Amino acid sequence: MTLSILLIVSAALFSIGLLAALSRRHAIFILIGIEMMLAAANINFIAFWRFAPQPAQPTGVMVAIFAIAIAAAEAAVGLAMVIAVYRHFRTTNVDQLNQLKG
């Protein structure tokens, strides 16, 4: 198991998240895709930390912990926005939310 295999797995996870964020028309799926991409970035942080010459410094772990906290805040605000949009427009399909389209 080398670093490149881990990075390929994390790249696959990122691409699947991108697929969910770009292809699905439901707002919750877009949030799920964004969370997947953030998790792939976390795997990269931990992998580079573990494969670094000196893993005694907990730098990568710290970045991953802060990224998890920020991703949780983003998920909470995003899901609150989904609920607010649903209350206002009675839909969560992002194709129908085109009021600002020129």
Add this chain to the structure above:
Amino acid sequence: MSTVAFAIIAILTLSAALAAATLPKLMHAALSFAVMFVGISAFFFLLGAEFVGLVQIFVYIGAVAVLIVFTILLTRHDQEKMRGFKWSGVVVAIAVFAGLVWTITKTTSLSIVPPTAKALTVKQIGDALMISYVWPLLCVAVLLTAALIGALILVVEDKPQ
């Protein structure tokens, strides 16, 4: 770090992620999302970052997955006509994946094995959080408070004037 465990965890994580991205029913996708985070936490355990794996399980499976399930239940009324799927996203995702894999395989300095290192203890992480990373920690605390208040303000009912 055994190769067999790595392969099993990778297959579990990637298939759960693919299921979460493509399943038509929202609730099934949310449950696959939780399974995917179990797999990612297993990666963290395998890489020797046990604390991050535990935090991931607590935050994502304990909080974010439950929050997603609540949101699905609160907005479920037009679930059936949500089956739209754009195939251009598949093309973009495959192109990004191909580019990343090409870059990773071309970089020769990435094919290294991990150095043997002592396990990172929770005491070390706590020391680092309280000494070198205390300002980022406080900023994250302010950010979480602001996000909590913002989420509450977003979902509160409008009072009729």
